[in-house]
Amino acid sequence: MNMRSVGRNRINRCVDTASANLARFTWMAPTSGLAAASFIASCCGCWAPTAAQGQQPVNPPPGAVTPAAPASASPAATPAEAAVLPVCTIDLALTGQMKDILANALIRSLKLPKRDVTLFLDGASDRYTNGQELLTATAVHFKIAQDILASKVEKFKHCNCSHGPLGPVHHAHLYFDPHVHPDCNIDLANAGNMKDIVSNTLILGLNIPQPDVGAFLHGAQDRYDDGQDLLAATAVHFKLSENLLAAEVKKFKHCNCKHGGVIDGVPEVLPGMQDDGLPVSKFAKDVTLHVVLHEIGHAVIREFDIPVLANEETTADAFATYYLTTYLPDRAVDVLVARTTSLMIEASESPSVDWRGEHDDDARRAYQIAALAVAADPVKYKPVADVVTMSARDIEKAQDYGGEVRRSWRRVLAPLWMPDGATSPMARTSFGDGSAFLIRLCEDGPGIKSELVRDIESALSRFDWHSQVTVDFVDSNGKAGWNRSRRTVTVYTGYIRRFIRQGSIEISPTSGLK
Ligand SMILES: [Zn+2]
Ligand SMILES: [Zn+2]
Ligand SMILES: [Zn+2]
Structure with missing residues (x-):
């Protein structure tokens, strides 16, 4: 498969799939819901507390690992209890307390022989002045990386405590x-x-x-x-x-x-791809048209061997934008406003600027699309410029550099068109007609193609393809991509459903989306 996905965080390469180890040691209570007690509630095999909290505990006989109180002695927190977190008085700076926890960590987690642990820890409270010193010495003695030992100690820190949850166990x-x-x-x-x-x-x-x-x-x-x-x-x-x-x-x-x-x-899509039966919103169709034109851009580049002299993803966005403003001028404003809005929503949902990967960051993609649009007509495409908050100066500059891009497209595409009035017999669109969602997306009535499909077909059939090229809609999870060997653009409904959700997001015209 040679899929090129459109959105952010494209993850299609994986490195290590082999070593999943499903039968791991699990001693945390399983979570079920937000207030679940996924905490250390009991610790069988632990030394039971041997001193009142806050005091230096009497050292238990090393190796004598006695079971802690059963779980029922420290009942799982109810939501009301969980709201007031108990206080723990364990102080690992105290040598005796560190010693207790270390013994549990070494024997139970690191599987060291009880005898060795016992002999080493015997009298440790007198040999080391504080818990940290004891930890360091223990790591050296047993040839354990100190950070690993410290993480084990952290995990066993409360194994003798009878208090309830202190906080989530997971990060x-x-x-x-x-x-x-x-x-x-x-x-x-x-x-x-x-x-x-x-x-x-x-x-x-x-x-x-x-x-x-x-x-x-x-x-x-x-x-x-x-x-x-x-x-x-x-x-x-x-x-x-x-x-x-x-x-x-x-x-x-x-x-x-x-x-x-x-x-x-x-x-991207919730279970079952539930179909709410509602019409696919105009916003979602408009975004989809730009997405499909982007993929047709990949097809044009590959099928006609257009040199790829810089990032192909940016080039495909430029193709879609150039095509819309030049050949679908009546649809272009709505489609470009929708597409740039969708990209800005994606960007606003990302915790940081994503400057890695083949695609530019979504906000940057939106800006470049808008820049190319205002290069065609700064007045007409002002609403697109507004989505990415272009200033008058930004628009002026974009007309300058965008004009070059537009001229280049005009020249590069000129030899690829069908003769005036003719359409390519190699262009196909298809969709899975077992899906009500796709029927609503692709048809206005029985056998009547929707405007979206007609726009896609008209774009596809303008090019003088040497073999069949297909745009196929599939009702499944995924985004959209051009597959070179199948000469097919596949558009997954998961992506379109995402655009439907995006179209329902309230957008403030002044504050933008962030
Ligand atoms: Zn504790
Ligand atoms: Zn998963
Ligand atoms: Zn692409």
Whole structure:
């Protein structure tokens, strides 16, 4: 497949799909909903608290790992209780408390022989003046990276506590996901799953060299108890902010999934592709027309061997805009306003400027489309300029450089048109007629093509293609793309449904979308 997607965060390459390890150690209560107690509520196998809170606890006999109170002794928080978080008095600066937690971490998580742990920790409270010193010495003694040991200690910190939840166990960025992922098996609490996603994130998202990533992640699913540990250790190892890494991981979460397009970690279309039966909005049809013309731009470039001297995505946007303003002048204002608005919504939903990847950042794409439009007619396309808040000076400059672009298109396309009055027999449009949504999109009545389809057909049939070229609408998740070997532009309804949602977003003309 040689699909070129149109929107942001195109994720179609994945690096490591093999090492998902589904049967990981899980000791966190499973979450169910927002107020779920996904916290350390019980810790069987822990040393029970041996001293009142705040006091230096009496050291338990090392190795004598006694079970903690059963879970019922520390009842799961009800939503009302969870609102008032309990206070924990564990102080890991105290050598004795650090020693207790270390013993749990070393034996239960790092699987060190009880005997070795016992011998080393015996008398540790007297040998080390504070918890940090003991932690450092323990890491050295057992030849464990200190950051790994520290992350284990952090995890076991409350294993002797009887208080309820202190906060979400998962990273804030990983914790809340309101969307349903019907076909998704990814569980980022699972170290193997997290390893796969982190691998993609580091290599594809953060441009860290593959050998470095591979070296660090090799066997990581066995070194870390869960996804959160692995994430935290990865952030430390590559000197990344954990917040940043977690946010990137979220973007790549579904990169190995087969359940269709995902934007910023969220599937584009909700389960079942529910059909609300409403007409497809004019806004959505208008955006779709520019999207399809963009893909036809790829087709023209590839089928007629137009030199690709710079970014092809920008070129395809320019083709669509040039085509609209020149050959569909009655539709151009509405379509360009819709397309630039849609791109600005995409940009406003992104946490930061996306300057990587083949596509320009969406806001930049919107601006360039508007610039080329005002180069055709600054008065007529003023509404498009307003979407991207172009100043009078911006418009003046755009007329200058946009004029060159328009002339170039005129010359490049001149030999490719069918003779006046003729249409290419090689142009086809099709849609899956088992979909009510597609029937509403593509037909105005039984057998009567909608304006959108007619506009697409008229564009397609103007070119003197040497073989059949098809625009096909498919009722499924995904965006839109040109497939060279099939000579087909495929447009997925998931993308169009997204435009329908965007069309319902309130847009302030003065404050813009941000
Ligand atoms: Zn605690
Ligand atoms: Zn998924
Ligand atoms: Zn493209």
